[in-house]
Amino acid sequence: SAVISQKPSRDICQRGTSLTIQCQVDSQVTMMFWYRQQPGQSLTLIATANQGSEATYESGFVIDKFPISRPNLTFSTLTVSNMSPEDSSIYLCSVERGTGGTGELFFGEGSRLTVL
């Protein structure tokens, strides 16, 4: 199993500001995934972060709003830019165990953002 650490675990932010969430994995992984969980809602994939290339965003998410970095095989950051109250969510980093899209994802504990 992978150990995934996220920082911050929670934060309260002001409207219009940006916040960067860090995700550290204890082993090298090819792909890292960022999910969003809005209050009382399910999880939605934001983007896939590949080392050495641009992140791949899902429909409804754009790089200007959620820029992602992936400087090496164990680390990624997600920035939530120009935040509004609608961005209040839990943001979760995840990695896959195994290969081939079988989906057994390990998740970090998430970063709970509240935007005032």
Added chain:
Amino acid sequence: AQKVTQAQTEISVVEKEDVTLDCVYETRDTTYYLFWYKQPPSGELVFLIRRNSFDEQNEISGRYSWNFQKSTSSFNFTITASQVVDSAVYFCALIRHGSSNTGKLIFGQGTTLQVKP
């Protein structure tokens, strides 16, 4: 399009009762994987089980059991003799087979289970 439906928003039981969490999915793919995750109050998602579309055998792991029925597109989860520590949000999820779908879990809305002492 793929979709996962968990019709039960909240369930409340008393400790030691059995409880079944329902999951119905939609997909046109013949190869896919189904999952259950547990999200305790700490927020981390804990992987419980993965089942591929060609394996309809039911599975039992301790107090947990899963019933996969392709005929009804359902993948239900039963907790026997529930305990307070089972209180959490439970998510059912689906992923399409293939490397291009890596990481692209489609989650249901989740069922909040409260087990009272």
